[in-house]
Amino acid sequence: MIYDFLVAPFADFGFMRRALLGCIAVALGATPVGVFLMLRRMSLTGDAMAHAILPGAAIGYLVSGLSLGAMTIGGLIAGMIVALGSGFVARFTALREDASLAAFYLISLALGVLIVSTRGGNVDLMHVLFGTVLALDDSALILLCSFASISLITLAIFFRPLVLECADPQFLRSVSKLSAITHFTFLTLVVMNLVAGFHALGTLMAVGIMILPAAAARFWAQGIGGLIAAAAAVAILSSFIGLLLSFHYSLPSGPAIILVAGGGYVLSLIFGPVGGIVAQNLPRQHFET
Amino acid sequence: MTASVAFQNLTLGYDRHPAVHHLDTEISEGSLTAIVGPNGAGKSTLLKGMMGSLSPLEGTIDFSGFEREEIAYLPQQSEIDRSFPISVLDLVSMGLWREIGAFGRLGRARRTQVSDAIAAVGLTGFEKRPIGSLSGGQMQRALFARLLLQDAKLVLLDEPFTAIDAKTMRDLVEIIENWHSEGRTVLAVLHDYELVGSHFPQTLMLARELVAHGPTNTVLTAENRFRARQMCEACNSTPHICGKSAA
Numbered sequence: 398m399i400y401d402f403l404v405a406p407f408a409d410f411g412f413m414r415r416a417l418l419g420c421i422a423v424a425l426g427a428t429p430v431g432v433f434l435m436l437r438r439m440s441l442t443g444d445a446m447a448h449a450i451l452p453g454a455a456i457g458y459l460v461s462g463l464s465l466g467a468m469t470i471g472g473l474i475a476g477m478i479v480a481l482g483s484g485f486v487a488r489f490t491a492l493r494e495d496a497s498l499a500a501f502y503l504i505s506l507a508l509g510v511l512i513v514s515t516r517g518g519n520v521d522l523m524h525v526l527f528g529t530v531l532a533l534d535d536s537a538l539i540l541l542c543s544f545a546s547i548s549l550i551t552l553a554i555f556f557r558p559l560v561l562e563c564a565d566p567q568f569l570r571s572v573s574k575l576s577a578i579t580h581f582t583f584l585t586l587v588v589m590n591l592v593a594g595f596h597a598l599g600t601l602m603a604v605g606i607m608i609l610p611a612a613a614a615r616f617w618a619q620g621i622g623g624l625i626a627a628a629a630a631v632a633i634l635s636s637f638i639g640l641l642l643s644f645h646y647s648l649p650s651g652p653a654i655i656l657v658a659g660g661g662y663v664l665s666l667i668f669g670p671v672g673g674i675v676a677q678n679l680p681r682q683h684f685e686t
Numbered sequence: 687m688t689a690s691v692a693f694q695n696l697t698l699g700y701d702r703h704p705a706v707h708h709l710d711t712e713i714s715e716g717s718l719t720a721i722v723g724p725n726g727a728g729k730s731t732l733l734k735g736m737m738g739s740l741s742p743l744e745g746t747i748d749f750s751g752f753e754r755e756e757i758a759y760l761p762q763q764s765e766i767d768r769s770f771p772i773s774v775l776d777l778v779s780m781g782l783w784r785e786i787g788a789f790g791r792l793g794r795a796r797r798t799q800v801s802d803a804i805a806a807v808g809l810t811g812f813e814k815r816p817i818g819s820l821s822g823g824q825m826q827r828a829l830f831a832r833l834l835l836q837d838a839k840l841v842l843l844d845e846p847f848t849a850i851d852a853k854t855m856r857d858l859v860e861i862i863e864n865w866h867s868e869g870r871t872v873l874a875v876l877h878d879y880e881l882v883g884s885h886f887p888q889t890l891m892l893a894r895e896l897v898a899h900g901p902t903n904t905v906l907t908a909e910n911r912f913r914a915r916q917m918c919e920a921c922n923s924t925p926h927i928c929g930k931s932a933a
Contacts, residue, residue, distance in 0.1 A: 436770060558788045561780060564770040564817075571737060571759050572783040572836075619771050619816065 406644045412531050413644060419533045419541050419597045420636030420654065423606055426545030427590040428628040429552050431611035432621070433583065437563050440608050442495075445502040446584075447591050447604040449479035451509030454595065459512060465536055469592055476588030479505050484581060528599030528651045530640075537596055544593035548586050555582055560621065598651040605655035606632055613662040616669020631661045688750065690715035690840065690871045691736065695745035698728065698735040704743065704928070705731040707894045713873065718866040720886035720902070721875045724918045727892045729875040730762055733842045736873075749840075755784050758838035760829055762845045762875070768818045774828050775813040778804055781835025803831040808857060823854040830858055841865055843874040847881070859885055879906055893917035 406413045434443050453475025457467035479501040486501075487494035533541070552559070558579040561569040570576045587607075594603025614627035639654030667674050691713040698706040706728035713719055721729045734740045736747055737759050749757075779792060779800050786792060792800075804810055807827040812820070820828060826846065833841060843862070847855045863885065865872050873890075876882050882889055882902060889905040891897040893914040898905040 436767075554789070560770075560772065560776075561783075563767065564772050564777070565764070565766045565780075567761055567765040568780065568832075570739070571757075572755065572780075573788065575788055620773075621771055624771070 402645070403641065406641060410644075412533075413640060415533045415538060416530045416597075416640055416650065417636065419530055419538055420606075420640065421633055422538075422541040422545040423590070423594050423597050423603075424610070424632030424636055425629055426541075426548040427594055427603075427607040428610050428614075428632045429625045430548065430583075430586050430590050431607035432614065432624045432628050433559065433563065434587065434608065435611040435615065436621075436624075440612070442498060443587060443591070443604045443607050445498050446476055446480065446587055447595075447600055448509075449502040449505040450476045450588070450591055450595060451600050452505050452512055453509075454592075454600065455509050455512040465534075465540060465596070469540065469596070472592040472595065473588060475505060475509075476592065477585065480584035480588055481581065484584060488577070527649060528595060528597050528602060530597045530650045530654075531643075533597065541593050541597060544589055548590055548593075551582065551586060555579055559583060598654065602651040602655045605658060606635075609655065609658040609662050610635065613658070613665040613669075616665040616671050616673045619671060631658065631665075635661055688715045690717070690750065690752075692748040692750070693745070694748065696735070696742055696747060697744040698731050698740055699743050700731075700740075702743070704728075704894060706735065706892070707928075708745070709892075709896055711890065711896055711899045713871060713890075714888075715871055716866075716869045717888050718862070718872045718886055719874070719888040719890055720882040721873060721890045721892060722877070722879070722882060722906070723892040723897070723914055726894075727914065727918055728894050729892055730844050732892065733759065733761075733844050733873070733875065736842060752839045756839045757842065758833050758836040758840070759842045760833060760844060760846055762848070764829070766817070766825075768825075771816055771818075773813065774804070774809060774815050774817060774820065775800065777817050777828055778831045778835065781832035784836065799835060803834040804828075806834060806861065807831045823850050826850055826858065827854065830861055834861065839870055841870055841872045843872070845875050845877065847876070847878065855881075882906065 407417060434440055450472040453471035454468045457471025461467040483494060483498040483501045486492050486497035558569060558575045562576060562579045566576060590607060591603045594606055598606060610628040610631035613631045614624045617627040618624045635658035636654050639657040640650060642648055643650035643653040665673065670676050693709045693711055696706060696709040697704050721732065723729055731740065735742060737757065738754065782796055804813060807830050809824065809827050809831065846858065862872055883906060886902055889902040890899040891905050891910055891914055895917065897914045898910050
């Protein structure tokens with residue numbers, strides 16, 4: 398019974414195994430980035446960037462149909478233009494980063510919607526918006542795993558400057574010229590993981606696997622390492638449960654995964670030991686001075 | 687004495703409004719100098735200019751004999767995100783950036799250096815604490831520990847003792863005096879004339895323009911202080927395009 402529910406779908410169906418592998422790759426790549434976005438109070442930046450990717454993917458689709466390569470490259474280019482453009486405006490003009498990002502991503506989104514609707518009515522476009530985690534082919538899986546690996550390696554290399562750029566940017570600028578490079582490398586990672594995520598979960602849901610586990614992790618761990626580990630665990634568990642629910646109850650898989658992650662967030666918010674609602678209201682004895 | 691920093695006709699400002707106006711003076715190597723003056727006199731602006739985060743509207747700042755990386759700077763309002771989950775140990779260790787850079791290993795010898803620096807500011811036992819749990823004074827001690835590790839030839843401190851209790855101030859002044867005895871050049875923006883008089887041999891008084899610069903007892907006169915206040919008040923009237931310029 399438990400075997401039938403939990404294991405059989407993955408044991409019996411190749412597409413479920415592929416979906417799980419794809420989701421784990423996306424989870425491992427995206428959650429550390431999500432943790433840093435959260436710590437830098439940039440959670441909504443992830444959302445804006447996810448929208449910004451849309452026209453690139455749509456143009457890729459216009460040029461060569463439902464091609465993995467074209468849509469990936471299109472998404473990366475659109476995401477990078479918005480990230481670099483808004484970063485550039487923020488660093489060299491009076492406009493702050495949030496406003497310039499909003500301006501750029503709204504332009505990008507409007508363009509995306511325009512392109513999608515002129516070629517609308519095509520079922521394939523559902524792929525762009527909601528992803529096809531249950532139909533990942535070999536090349537898609539290789540792409541997701543490569544992006545996750547590149548993302549994790551880059552993060553490992555840039556870990557120290559990135560932490561310092563978040564914690565004390567002024568100090569980093571005073572000792573090193575890496576500040577700007579670190580910031581743009583980080584934005585590149587955000588874009589890359591969102592593009593990987595949209596193949597599996599769609600543009601709208603990709604940001605969910607990045608931000609929700611990070612927000613949930615805040616209630617379980619305090620250090621950066623702990624936060625990343627907790628976030629990855631929440632994301633992988635959500636993928637597993639979400640895929641099972643989607644399989645047994647014929648739900649669309651992307652939203653099912655993100656909803657489970659959302660449930661994980663709500664549970665963490667209530668029961669998490671680090672500042673969760675219950676933990677905060679339990680009577681606790683304090684230390685002597 | 688050789689000049690460590692030379693300001694030549696230096697004008698720094700924001701949006702064409704000068705905050706430091708035609709400053710011509712030199713900081714000698716190994717000196718311990720207090721920068722004093724009323725609010726809005728351009729003291730912090732001068733330090734920002736030295737750090738290169740503000741480019742001169744006119745004139746130059748010359749550093750003889752050392753690199754940008756050999757200057758350590760403690761800003762008045764630090765941009766540190768106190769809620770960011772790093773420990774005191776992590777924060778202080780970053781003082782070794784010039785040695786280990788972005789990718790180098792900390793290693794055992796350097797770990798000892800870090801604990802020595804933490805001990806020197808009296809924060810032993812706080813290594814594992816997240817920076818968010820420190821009090822204002824403890825945070826300032828941690829930042830001084832980081833400065834200790836930076837091993838800089840020129841140390842710039844912008845109002846390092848604001849909102850700091852007397853005990854902490856005494857401890858940190860001792861560290862500053864140690865730097866001085868080690869031959870480092872130290873510049874500190876301060877408001878406490880008593881402190882300046884008793885611990886800082888040199889004083890530079892600013893009121894956008896230079897009021898006086900030299901041995902502290904000759905600079906901190908009632909007359910100079912009165913003049914500085916007057917000059918600053920005059921500055922706040924309607925600005926005209928400045929005709930005073932270098933030939």
